[in-house]
Amino acid sequence: MTFEKLGLPEPLLCALRDKGYETPSPIQAKAIPIVMQGRDLMAAAQTGTGKTAGFTLPVIADLIDGSKPRPRHPRALVLTPTRELAAQIQANVEAYAKYTRVRSHVVFGGVKINPQIARLAKGVDILIATPGRLLDLHGQGAVSFDELEALVLDEADRMLDMGFIHDIRRIAKLLPEDRQTLMFSATFSKEIRSLAKDFLHDPASVEVSPPNSTAERVDQWVYPVDKKRKSALLINLVNSNGWDQVLVFTRTKHGANRLSQQLEKAGITSAAIHGNKSQNARTRALEGFKAGKVQALVATDIAARGLDISQLPQVVNFDLPNVPEDYVHRIGRTGRAGAAGQAHSLVSADEADMLAGIERLIRKTLERTEIEGFEPDHAVPEGKAQPQRSGNGQRSGGGQRNGSGQRRGGSGRGGNGRRGNNNRSASGNGHRGASANGNRRGNDGGDADGNRASPGRSKEGRAGHQKNDGNGNRRSGKRNSDSRNVGNGASNQRSGGERRAGGRRRRSGSGNRAATN
Structure with missing residues (x-):
């Protein structure tokens, strides 16, 4: 399969050749023909599979032969949960559309709004936006x-988790019913499928990996450790393994700052990115990380959305996420587009329930490996795989795989290296779990722009209201009771095979690699 066979117009093929792309990734091969037919689409694909090109290429192709856009009247809208992801999509659109007259612009909060207003006044074909800033502009x-x-909803599951559902519904009510809607996500929960019923009309559905599965080429380890010794263990792992580029996830903004400072004191160059950081600070940190000037990038889940780092070798979960699906998103930062990667989780006893939830979601038991010198006083409950000790911060046995494809500890200290069942357990209090519907936000406490969420607000990322469920857990506020099915007007809907006016040019070209953006 080549991009020429997908029927993309010559200007796009030229841009793809410039990037060295010829063979579409699985999600691109499945999604592009459906989108070019004019059908609504519900697509599940992990980060790094090329899903961005899966919707940007056909959307650009559809707009190539159209008339010049009127001021303030975009012809296509892409909604994303974070500034970083919005900027990444904008960069991809610009690269693919460089031989066309299709113009695009990106808008998000945290920066001045007047330049965005001025740019929209000149007219754009494709508008990439975060929900809050888009409502402000409207x-x-x-x-x-x-x-x-x-309309494209990218990272739909993340937008739902962050509480953007009310803003998305408000935006959808402003849109024409006779439109094409595309929903892309790494995972599709029951809540997402329910949302799709309200937004999509008779959609095609494609998946390129089992729902909620972890990347196939990512090796995963769990290191039991007492919470107070996590920082020391991370420093040990970085130094003993010679990691020169590692993305570290924390649950909170303050935790990210504190850990980054501890790494710096240990001689590991580090930077933190989260919602309280300015856009310029986040950009500088990311550029330093990509350039190799920053050894460890410490991030919250929200701030890490949209990070585009090729060949990232290591991801560390310093804290496990409250929402199990976030684990899939996190380790999807490594092992992208077929490359090998490693994910390491530092797990304390009070995170046992979170670990169990992750293992249920991915349908895999993550083997526990204790690092010599960091054996926990409070044991992490064992899964099917038995924990084994290793010396000098290295995984014992060379990290050989067992019959199920998981890593096993190897020889290490043999039977004497395993911890008995008489270890004390931590009480587990003090951490907040996910709500029953899985839609609560993490303890980052703010949205993509560092704002505290509140109901009905249109500021960037002002997500759903947070309430206690009675068990000490935080949960998202109730959904908008409006059950209006947006875009389901039968008389105005485009049929599955109907194309818009303007047509498409289909010519041939050549190249080398699959598009991964």
């Missing part, structure tokens, strides 16, 4: 959706 009359032809 409220000021800076953007109209009367001529919108396509």
